[in-house]
Amino acid sequence: MNQEIKAALKAAGVNIEEALSRLMNNEVLLKRLLLKFKEDKNFTELEQAVLEKRYEDAFHCAHTLKGVAGNLGLEKLMNADIAVVEKLRCQNFEGLEEELKKVREAYTQVMEIIERIE
Amino acid sequence: MNRHKILVVDDLGSNRLILTEIFRSDYQTLEASDTKEALKIMENNYSEIAAVLLDWHLSGEDGSKVLEVMRKKGWMDHIPTLVVTAEQSVETERICIGLGAADMIRKPFDRDVVKKRVDNNITLYQHKNHMEEKVQEQNQLLRKQYAVLKAQSEKLKKSSQQMIDIVCNILEHYYPEFDGNTKTVRQLTKIIGQKVQVHYPEYRLKDEDVEVIAELSSLRDIGKLLISDHVLFKPAKLTKEENEYMKSHTSKGCEIMKMMKGIQTPEDYKKSMEICRYHHERYDGRGYPEGLKGDEIPISAQIVSVVDAYHALISERIYKRSYSKEEAYYMILGGECGIFSPKIMECFRMSRKEIETIEEKESERTE
Numbered sequence: 102m103n104q105e106i107k108a109a110l111k112a113a114g115v116n117i118e119e120a121l122s123r124l125m126n127n128e129v130l131l132k133r134l135l136l137k138f139k140e141d142k143n144f145t146e147l148e149q150a151v152l153e154k155r156y157e158d159a160f161h162c163a164h165t166l167k168g169v170a171g172n173l174g175l176e177k178l179m180n181a182d183i184a185v186v187e188k189l190r191c192q193n194f195e196g197l198e199e200e201l202k203k204v205r206e207a208y209t210q211v212m213e214i215i216e217r218i219e
Numbered sequence: 220m221n222r223h224k225i226l227v228v229d230d231l232g233s234n235r236l237i238l239t240e241i242f243r244s245d246y247q248t249l250e251a252s253d254t255k256e257a258l259k260i261m262e263n264n265y266s267e268i269a270a271v272l273l274d275w276h277l278s279g280e281d282g283s284k285v286l287e288v289m290r291k292k293g294w295m296d297h298i299p300t301l302v303v304t305a306e307q308s309v310e311t312e313r314i315c316i317g318l319g320a321a322d323m324i325r326k327p328f329d330r331d332v333v334k335k336r337v338d339n340n341i342t343l344y345q346h347k348n349h350m351e352e353k354v355q356e357q358n359q360l361l362r363k364q365y366a367v368l369k370a371q372s373e374k375l376k377k378s379s380q381q382m383i384d385i386v387c388n389i390l391e392h393y394y395p396e397f398d399g400n401t402k403t404v405r406q407l408t409k410i411i412g413q414k415v416q417v418h419y420p421e422y423r424l425k426d427e428d429v430e431v432i433a434e435l436s437s438l439r440d441i442g443k444l445l446i447s448d449h450v451l452f453k454p455a456k457l458t459k460e461e462n463e464y465m466k467s468h469t470s471k472g473c474e475i476m477k478m479m480k481g482i483q484t485p486e487d488y489k490k491s492m493e494i495c496r497y498h499h500e501r502y503d504g505r506g507y508p509e510g511l512k513g514d515e516i517p518i519s520a521q522i523v524s525v526v527d528a529y530h531a532l533i534s535e536r537i538y539k540r541s542y543s544k545e546e547a548y549y550m551i552l553g554g555e556c557g558i559f560s561p562k563i564m565e566c567f568r569m570s571r572k573e574i575e576t577i578e579e580k581e582s583e584r585t586e
Contacts, residue, residue, distance in 0.1 A: 122329075123330045137233050168231075
């Protein structure tokens with residue numbers, strides 16, 4: 102990962118130091134995991150489940166996404182997702198769309214950068 | 220046991236990868252993506268797994284099944300399970316710990332914290348496992364020592380039995396009154412003792428108590444060794460003074476038994492004293508030496524007492540002829556030869572047939 106990507110990730114709310122520290126400073130592994138995150142279906146499934154009002158499935162997807170994002174240091178995405186998880190947990194669906202929108206923004210932003218990783 | 224593997228259970232490959240990376244330098248990691256796989260790996264590597272890291276939200280299920288099976292199979296006692304979850308709620312923690320999880324790790328986790336937590340739990344369980352092994356060793360040792368002690372106490376019992384047999388032998392040899400007495404008296408005592416044991420549990424007699432009372436019954440008159448021959452063998456009715464002197468064989472018997480205290484167990488010694496001292500007490504309180512009444516008289520002495528009376532009747536003595544078994548039976552029942560408790564009388568009645576068969580066998584053998 103070059104400096105430009107790292108700077109972009111940082112700007113997109115990714116805590117690279119923390120993620121690296123969790124991975125014993127193995128940068129190759131972090132890169133692998135970020136690339137792997139592209140295949141992670143939890144976000145798309147979360148959106149689909151909310152659309153179809155399958156809130157229990159939505160909760161599980163949001164929850165898993167929170168764990169993955171947390172592990173990879175995707176803090177902005179994780180924090181946005183926490184709000185969704187908590188709404189789904191209490192089955193308080195008021196304003197769910199707005200919170201989900203914040204997750205989508207963070208997800209798209211970070212995904213755009215990951216796409217650029219070679 | 221060498222536990223050097225860590226099992227990581229997570230449905231997401233990237234999560235497994237991160238944990239594997241953290242532990243790679245110290246442990247061999249095994250990976251499972253669902254409950255079934257996790258349990259299968261545990262089954263196959265049970266003795267090598269040091270810890271399990273269990274993601275709580277597995278796709279389609281939670282980790283509770285894994286914990287339940289681990290508890291049921293007893294694996295949980297030896298392998299710590301640390302639940303990994305992005306869940307912040309106390310409720311999940313309560314559930315996990317309640318199901319037997321050793322600790323919780325929250326996602327996103329700090330590498331050092333995870334490592335330290337896992338290490339701490341592994342150390343703790345290793346100590347625990349080690350202690351269990353130690354306790355088992357100690358238990359085995361204790362069992363061995365108990366066996367040795369038991370053998371020694373058996374030996375003591377045996378030598379005290381032999382000693383009593385020798386004394387009885389001497390008695391039989393030197394005193395015609397004792398002749399043939401030992402075996403018969405022991406058998407009679409055993410029969411009646413067993414009846415008391417079965418029908419009157421309030422006396423709390425155990426098998427071994429009956430055995431010991433039977434064995435010691437033959438020593439009831441050992442005090443007669445200290446009675447002068449001219450009184451003991453006087454072929455006529457004793458004077459009042461001589462009779463009182465004769466009665467002292469009960470307390471004199473105790474003095475002799477005191478000399479044997481060291482070779483008997485405390486319980487046997489107590490019974491010896493009871494039998495020697497109280498086998499001439501009467502249920503109505505008019506016996507000697509102390510005039511004890513009813514159940515003030517120890518049960519051992521009550522049993523030996525009725526045997527003594529019966530046996531004296533069927534034996535020939537220097538001052539009397541021998542009575543037939545039938546005569547003796549009715550004399551005892553009629554209260555002509557001692558007064559006994561209704562319970563003892565009932566046991567005596569129940570024993571009639573057995574008592575008379577023994578006597579026949581006995582006489583057959585001597586013929």
